[in-house]
Amino acid sequence: MYSLIITAKLNDVDPQAWLADVLDRIAEHPASKLDELLPWNWQARQARRDQAA
Numbered sequence: 001m002y003s004l005i006i007t008a009k010l011n012d013v014d015p016q017a018w019l020a021d022v023l024d025r026i027a028e029h030p031a032s033k034l035d036e037l038l039p040w041n042w043q044a045r046q047a048r049r050d051q052a053a
Contacts, residue, residue, distance in 0.1 A: 008039040018042055 008015040021044055022037045035041055 004039075011039040013039045013042060017044060 004019065005015040008018045018039055022042070026034075026037065029037060
């Protein structure tokens with residue numbers, strides 16, 4: 001758990017927001033795209049919606 005938090009911080013990601021979002025999305029996220037959920041690739045759902053618009 002500590003390494004996940006530190007990795008998120010090193011990538012300028014709020015660890016609590018990242019972990020909550022990943023836990024919420026992981027069940028329905030395609031296994032072939034799990035790399036999108038890693039801290040260095042992660043974007044919150046709201047940020048992704050803003051970019052799509």
